[in-house]
Amino acid sequence: MWRATVLTLFPKMFPGPLGESLAGRALASGIWALEARDIRDSATDRHRSVDDTPAGGGPGMVLRADVLARAIDEAAITPDRPRLLMSPRGKPLTQARVAELAAGPGPLIVCGRFEGVDQRVIAARALEEVSIGDYVLSGGEIAAMALIDACVRLLPGVMGQAGSGVEESFSDGLLEYPQYTRPQIFEDRAIPDVLISGDHAKVAAWRQAEAEALTRERRPDLWRQRQAAPPAKTDD
Numbered sequence: 704m705w706r707a708t709v710l711t712l713f714p715k716m717f718p719g720p721l722g723e724s725l726a727g728r729a730l731a732s733g734i735w736a737l738e739a740r741d742i743r744d745s746a747t748d749r750h751r752s753v754d755d756t757p758a759g760g761g762p763g764m765v766l767r768a769d770v771l772a773r774a775i776d777e778a779a780i781t782p783d784r785p786r787l788l789m790s791p792r793g794k795p796l797t798q799a800r801v802a803e804l805a806a807g808p809g810p811l812i813v814c815g816r817f818e819g820v821d822q823r824v825i826a827a828r829a830l831e832e833v834s835i836g837d838y839v840l841s842g843g844e845i846a847a848m849a850l851i852d853a854c855v856r857l858l859p860g861v862m863g864q865a866g867s868g869v870e871e872s873f874s875d876g877l878l879e880y881p882q883y884t885r886p887q888i889f890e891d892r893a894i895p896d897v898l899i900s901g902d903h904a905k906v907a908a909w910r911q912a913e914a915e916a917l918t919r920e921r922r923p924d925l926w927r928q929r930q931a932a933p934p935a936k937t938d939d
């Protein structure tokens with residue numbers, strides 16, 4: 704079973720939104736498992752302290768290397784599982800990395816708080832730093848939930864319609880084409896004729912063209928990447 708082990712100072716935040724809808728149903732039906740472990744349980748002093756002031760001075764507090772290392776060790780995960788640290792300094796998370804993580808046994812995820820974590824534990828426990836975007840959250844929990852949610856929806860049996868993960872934004876290096884549903888006329892706006900033509904080839908061509916135009920316009924970075932390394936054509 705795919706498993707996420709989360710190390711956090713706020714275990715009560717979990718499952719939170721992961722307990723609802725798609726991910727929540729999959730959790731309840733045993734397609735994946737979630738273990739939220741309290742980092743504070745690995746503190747050893749009388750005050751159960753987990754943080755201290757930054758060496759060299761400056762604002763805020765830093766998560767202690769010894770406490771965090773012990774929390775990681777006490778989680779006793781198998782060595783095949785990725786060990787991630789949510790961090791704004793990390794490599795930006797991509798759909799490709801999400802797919803890799805979903806295909807594996809499931810990660811251990813460390814959630815930082817305060818000013819971050821002592822650099823030595825990142826090195827000593829070989830943590831892979833992962834960012835969910837160029838902005839700063841107050842803690843790693845929401846970032847961890849975003850990562851887990853993205854993985855869980857790719858697990859076999861989670862999404863209703865097989866293949867509904869294949870055509871989405873990023874999966875082929877393109878943003879997704881626009882979607883429409885009933886009513887056919889909404890405030891004088893009609894669904895594009897081609898989508899109600901019943902001509903599947905035309906629909907596919909229209910969607911491809913829309914996806915390409917959107918990507919060119921909104922994400923020139925993705926578009927350039929795709930021009931440099933066009934995705935292999937698959938017949939399925």
Ligand code: SAH
Binds near residue numbers: 790816838
């Ligand atoms: N002082 C740090 C920010 C700490 S924010 C810096 O400037 O880099 C506190 C914690 O929130 C981090 O340790 C990390 O776990 C989490 N976090 C904040 N922004 C994040 C992001 N964009 N992606 C992933 N985790 C993030």
